[in-house]
Amino acid sequence: MRPFEYELAADAERAISAVAARPDATFLAGGTNLVDHMKLGVASPDLLVDVSRLLPATIDERDGGGLRIGAGVRNADLAADMRVRTRYPALAQALLAGASGQLRNLATTGGNLLQRTRCAYFRDPSMACNKREPGAGCAALDGYTRYHAVLGASEHCVATNPSDMAVALLAFDAVVQVSGPDGAREVPLADLHRLPGDAPERDTTLRHGELITAVDLPPLPIAARSAYRKVRDRASYAFALVSVAAAVALDDEAIADVRIAFGGVAHAPWRASRAEAALRGGPATEAAFRAAADAELADARPLRDNAFKVPMATGALVATLRELTGAGAGGDAR
Numbered sequence: 001m002r003p004f005e006y007e008l009a010a011d012a013e014r015a016i017s018a019v020a021a022r023p024d025a026t027f028l029a030g031g032t033n034l035v036d037h038m039k040l041g042v043a044s045p046d047l048l049v050d051v052s053r054l055l056p057a058t059i060d061e062r063d064g065g066g067l068r069i070g071a072g073v074r075n076a077d078l079a080a081d082m083r084v085r086t087r088y089p090a091l092a093q094a095l096l097a098g099a100s101g102q103l104r105n106l107a108t109t110g111g112n113l114l115q116r117t118r119c120a121y122f123r124d125p126s127m128a129c130n131k132r133e134p135g136a137g138c139a140a141l142d143g144y145t146r147y148h149a150v151l152g153a154s155e156h157c158v159a160t161n162p163s164d165m166a167v168a169l170l171a172f173d174a175v176v177q178v179s180g181p182d183g184a185r186e187v188p189l190a191d192l193h194r195l196p197g198d199a200p201e202r203d204t205t206l207r208h209g210e211l212i213t214a215v216d217l218p219p220l221p222i223a224a225r226s227a228y229r230k231v232r233d234r235a236s237y238a239f240a241l242v243s244v245a246a247a248v249a250l251d252d253e254a255i256a257d258v259r260i261a262f263g264g265v266a267h268a269p270w271r272a273s274r275a276e277a278a279l280r281g282g283p284a285t286e287a288a289f290r291a292a293a294d295a296e297l298a299d300a301r302p303l304r305d306n307a308f309k310v311p312m313a314t315g316a317l318v319a320t321l322r323e324l325t326g327a328g329a330g331g332d333a334r
């Protein structure tokens with residue numbers, strides 16, 4: 001492991017200037033992702049600026065019924081918050097579907113959003129990886145691709161984003177509060193994570209030295225009727241093959257409004273805008289749910305080992321919408 005310096009920053013301003021001043025410096029929060037990467041040789045910062053004690057760790061009410069989640073709020077605390085559980089249940093479910101109890105006690109909201117891909121070729125420095133080393137090539141392309149992307153990938157990278165929490169936050173139109181060397185700005189969650197294109201080394205649109213300070217959940221009555229479904233190889237302690245966060249508002253038996261995001265299918269959490277458009281104003285029937293999934297997945301480009309993800313995503317969406325609407329198999333909303 002490369003020797004590194006450690007600094008416990010006194011405040012956000014100092015943390016930002018310390019990281020911004022050195023290209024190989026980085027923030028340390030819970031450390032559950034970053035320290036793993038340092039041990040594996042995937043990350044080799046020369047300075048760790050510890051922000052775990054200075055980031056806000058409270059969940060505060062916002063005007064109109066929204067919530068501001070401090071970037072230092074631990075995943076376990078966010079999942080346990082009664083306001084989250086009742087007003088945004090898919091978010092609590094997504095968090096509880098992730099990692100383990102011990103990890104959730106350490107992992108922070110900001111760190112969870114910025115965790116890096118679990119692609120086995122990225123995590124193995126002996127393998128070619130454009131994300132780890134731009135221009136090196138992508139060993140996954142000829143490798144084992146069960147866990148890889150079916151949407152939005154490029155010839156340079158087929159990795160997926162592993163965060164469960166981010167999928168629910170995307171469905172709820174969360175907004176990320178960021179402070180950096182040039183001041184503060186807001187980044188809609190939909191604009192935070194990138195598709196790989198020809199620069200897979202950049203997971204997000206954040207600039208070096210920018211610190212996530214909070215995540216805002218807008219007031220969203222539809223979110224009270226939401227659910228998160230995660231399909232994985234083991235019942236716990238496994239990353240998603242496919243996941244779905246969805247929220248539905250019914251008007252009689254029609255779908256008045258709907259929010260859907262997928263996880264496990266792309267380099268970024270995937271907002272299913274086409275599926276939403278197909279469903280809005282239509283009947284809450286299994287046939288409609290299936291047609292919406294087909295619309296969203298029409299551009300899917302499976303790799304050698306992951307064609308199953310397309311029907312799996314369809315099945316996960318249909319099952320989640322049935323759960324939320326009460327629509328029976330093949331029948332209407334009850």
Ligand SMILES: Cc1cc2nc3c(=O)[nH]c(=O)nc-3n(C[C@H](O)[C@H](O)[C@H](O)COP(=O)(O)OP(=O)(O)OC[C@H]3O[C@@H](n4cnc5c(N)ncnc54)[C@H](O)[C@@H]3O)c2cc1C
Pocket residue numbers: 026027028029030031032033034035036051055071075097098099100103106107108109110111112113114115162163164165210211212213237238239240
């Ligand atoms: C065995 C195992 C299983 C797991 N299973 C799952 C799972 O099923 N689902 C899931 O979603 N996750 C899973 N995880 C990942 C886990 O959720 C993340 O490791 C965790 O959320 C990262 O948070 P952290 O605070 O520890 O981040 P850190 O490791 O401290 O940081 C991660 C990255 O974010 C940056 N960073 C941290 N905070 C900020 C900030 N405020 N502003 C700017 N940059 C910041 C760091 O510089 C670093 O690059 C698993 C992890 C492990 C080890």
